[in-house]
Amino acid sequence: MTALLNLDDVSIGYEGRPVLTHVTFAIERGEFVALLGPNGAGKTTLFRGILGLIPLLGGRVAYSFDRAASPPGYVPQKESLDPIFPLTTFEVVLMGTYARIPPLRPVGREARRRAAERLAEVGLAAQAKQPFWALSGGQKQRALIARALAVEPEVLFLDEPTAGVDTEAERAIMDLISRLNRDRGLTVVLVSHHLRLVRELVHAAIWVEDGRARKGATETILASQ
Amino acid sequence: MSTLLEILDPNFLLHDALVGSLLVGLVCPLVGVYFVLRRMIFLGVALPQLSAAGIAFAFFAYRAVVGVHAHEEPSERALAMVGSFAFTLIGLLVLAALERRGRNMVEARIGTTYALAAAATILFLAADPYGEAHMVNLLKGDITTTQSGHVTLLAAIYGAVVLVLLALRKELLLVSFDRELAMVFGRRVVLWDGLLYLLIGITISLGVMTAGPLVTFGFLVVPALTARLLTRRMLAFSLTASLLGAAAAFVGFWAAYRWDLPLGPSQVATACVVLMAVGALNALRQRLRRHHA
Numbered sequence: 001m002t003a004l005l006n007l008d009d010v011s012i013g014y015e016g017r018p019v020l021t022h023v024t025f026a027i028e029r030g031e032f033v034a035l036l037g038p039n040g041a042g043k044t045t046l047f048r049g050i051l052g053l054i055p056l057l058g059g060r061v062a063y064s065f066d067r068a069a070s071p072p073g074y075v076p077q078k079e080s081l082d083p084i085f086p087l088t089t090f091e092v093v094l095m096g097t098y099a100r101i102p103p104l105r106p107v108g109r110e111a112r113r114r115a116a117e118r119l120a121e122v123g124l125a126a127q128a129k130q131p132f133w134a135l136s137g138g139q140k141q142r143a144l145i146a147r148a149l150a151v152e153p154e155v156l157f158l159d160e161p162t163a164g165v166d167t168e169a170e171r172a173i174m175d176l177i178s179r180l181n182r183d184r185g186l187t188v189v190l191v192s193h194h195l196r197l198v199r200e201l202v203h204a205a206i207w208v209e210d211g212r213a214r215k216g217a218t219e220t221i222l223a224s225q
Numbered sequence: 226m227s228t229l230l231e232i233l234d235p236n237f238l239l240h241d242a243l244v245g246s247l248l249v250g251l252v253c254p255l256v257g258v259y260f261v262l263r264r265m266i267f268l269g270v271a272l273p274q275l276s277a278a279g280i281a282f283a284f285f286a287y288r289a290v291v292g293v294h295a296h297e298e299p300s301e302r303a304l305a306m307v308g309s310f311a312f313t314l315i316g317l318l319v320l321a322a323l324e325r326r327g328r329n330m331v332e333a334r335i336g337t338t339y340a341l342a343a344a345a346t347i348l349f350l351a352a353d354p355y356g357e358a359h360m361v362n363l364l365k366g367d368i369t370t371t372q373s374g375h376v377t378l379l380a381a382i383y384g385a386v387v388l389v390l391l392a393l394r395k396e397l398l399l400v401s402f403d404r405e406l407a408m409v410f411g412r413r414v415v416l417w418d419g420l421l422y423l424l425i426g427i428t429i430s431l432g433v434m435t436a437g438p439l440v441t442f443g444f445l446v447v448p449a450l451t452a453r454l455l456t457r458r459m460l461a462f463s464l465t466a467s468l469l470g471a472a473a474a475f476v477g478f479w480a481a482y483r484w485d486l487p488l489g490p491s492q493v494a495t496a497c498v499v500l501m502a503v504g505a506l507n508a509l510r511q512r513l514r515r516h517h518a
Contacts (some may be wrong), residue, residue: 053405067411074409085262085402086453086462095399099410103396131457151410 003064004029004155004187005050010059012042012049018057018211019045025206025215027155027189029064032181034198035191036221037208043191044159046206046213050189051157065154071099073148075158078140083133089143090128093119096150111150118146122176138169145176156180158190162197170194174201195222228483243478245371245379246492249436250474252383253444254452254466255390256428259421261449262401267335268320269445272429273438274342275316276309280434281349283308288353302375305434313433314426316342321422368436368488379431386424390463397421398459436489443493444470451500454507473499 003026010023019042027033035043048054050061051074073096096118097111119125122142127135135143141161148156161177162170178201181188192198198205198218205221206213214221231237260269283304287294294301316338323334390397400407400417407414432441452466477492 051405051409053408071410074406076403076405080405081403082262082264084264084453086456086458087402088458091459095403095406098395098399101395104392107395 002029003027004031005064005189006060006062007050008060008062010049010061011057012045012054013057014045014054016057020049020208020211020213021058023059023213025213027187029154029187030181030185031204032178032188032202033190033204033206033215034202034218035189035206035208035213036193036195036198037213039193041208042211042213043193043208046208047157047159047189047191070154071151073151073153073156075141075144075148075156075161077159077163078137078144079164087132088129089124089132089135090115090119092132092143093146093150096147099151114152115146115150118149119143121149122146136169137165138172141165141169141173142176145173145180149180153186155187155189158188160191160193162192162194170197174198177201229479232479232482239369239482241371241373241376242368242488243475245368245376245435246474246478246488247471248376248379248383249432249440250444250448250470250472250492251467252386252428252470253432253441254448254470255387255463256425257445257449257470258452258463258466259397259401259425260445261453266446267332268317269442271320271335271339271342272313272316272425273433273441273445274339274346276313276429276433276441277438278342278345278349279308279310279312279430280305281308281346281353282312285349285353302434306430309430309433310426312342313429314422317422317426318419321418368440371435375435379435382427382431386428389420389424393420394459394463436492440489440492443489443496444474447493447496447500448473451496451503454503469499470496 005027007023007025011018011021012023013019023046035047037043045054049056051072052061052067094107094112094115097107097115101107101111116125116128119128122145124135124139124143124146127139127143132140132143145156145158145161148158156177158177161173165173174197177188177190180186190198190202199222202218204215205218206215207221207224216224232239232243234240237243257269260266284294286308287304294304320334320338396407396412396417397420399410400412400414400421404414407417429441429445432444436444448470449462449466451469452462456462456465473496474492477495478488480486480495481488481491
């Protein structure tokens with residue numbers, strides 16, 4: 001495997017105050033990695049720093065591909081989106097295609113076809129015309145995964161993808177993510193606090209605690225905690 | 226019926242006022258949908274008042290520095306437009322920057338801005354006795370005095386605003402709905418916000434100069450709130466809001482002419498009646514659906 005993403009002596013925090021320091025690890029192409037750790041340890045901060053959503057205080061995050069030409073797929077927590085927006089499920093998924101459409105250029109037939117295919121891939125073709133907010137929690141999460149796939153990404157980032165869904169939906173979401181990694185070879189990085197759910201699926205874990213983050217084989221990392 | 230035919234006659238005495246009203250009714254809701262979606266409704270109250278304060282300040286400053294300004298001249302309109310646009314845009318940028326620093330006290334800031342703008346408007350007017358009578362009409366939104374030159378300018382600028390909103394709707398939607406996704410896609414969200422604020426500033430400034438702060442606020446927010454109850458898709462939401470705004474402007478104009486009522490309040494009241502009717506029907510429909518479930 002080759003490195004898709006390298007973090008080199010990264011410090012991340014807010015308003016100049018570091019939350020994590022001296023973070024160095026690589027994520028390999030095709031790897032399935034979970035960011036784990038206690039609540040408030042800085043998992044989401046690290047996740048946001050890798051994605052460029054917050055500025056680094058030091059160090060460097062290097063992608064092995066052109067991020068501007070091929071943005072990562074990003075699945076936020078569904079609660080971060082505001083239900084005041086009148087959007088169908090298809091319109092939400094279509095937003096993923098905007099990544100590769102320059103401003104002023106309209107969304108064409110090809111983009112619509114791609115969005116419909118991704119929606120079908122996550123098993124929501126029948127819900128395309130339904131209001132996004134009428135979907136169940138698990139369906140919303142799958143629609144957001146379809147939106148991330150519509151980007152045609154090299155790497156998929158998911159922020160607590162099973163938060164606020166029932167056990168059955170939790171399993172369906174994790175199966176879907178696992179299948180995308182296994183069948184498509186898609187690199188996956190997810191934040192989770194569900195050790196039980198991820199320990200058998202991921203290739204490696206990044207443990208975040210006490211201002212540090214270290215990567216290793218899942219069982220090794222979990223055994224040391 | 227005869228009133229309706231009279232209004233629709235191209236030689237109608239208040240034809241320019243009617244066209245101006247319709248333009249404000251059509252375009253303000255298109256910008257207003259972003260106020261509703263971004264939960265900035267209170268800004269919709271404060272900004273038109275700031276715009277009015279800008280007009281009053283421009284006249285006050287002109288008189289203090291240059292001298293008495295000529296009434297009803299194009300230069301007076303230009304002066305008003307500069308003041309209105311500058312105050313609206315600066316106010317919008319300052320409030321947005323403060324909101325970015327922290328969401329605490331947002332309502333307090335907007336409320337204070339409204340109170341300050343309303344007070345400043347009256348104080349600037351009081352200091353400019355030459356312009357006071359005319360300015361009071363302008364600030365109340367005396368659209369009946371609108372002239373064809375202003376309507377042409379309004380149509381041209383509002384036309385450009387609509388074209389930009391339509392051409393960039395996918396970017397504006399992305400930045401408004403999921404700011405973080407837009408950042409992941411490499412979009413410069415601050416620039417897109419800035420562009421949206423510029424369009425809002427232009428729309429409000431011209432709206433206030435044409436129809437006054439009350440009508441501008443009413444058309445920014447009320448048709449968009451009504452359309453939100455009726456639609457499930459973004460494009461339908463924007464278009465419905467715009468059509469509802471234009472319809473309320475027309476019906477309000479007709480009612481005002483028919484019964485000799487103040488024009489602006491008639492139009493805003495019409496838009497509010499439609500909102501209340503749609504809200505009541507919506508609530509009834511939901512109750513019936515729950516009852517049958």
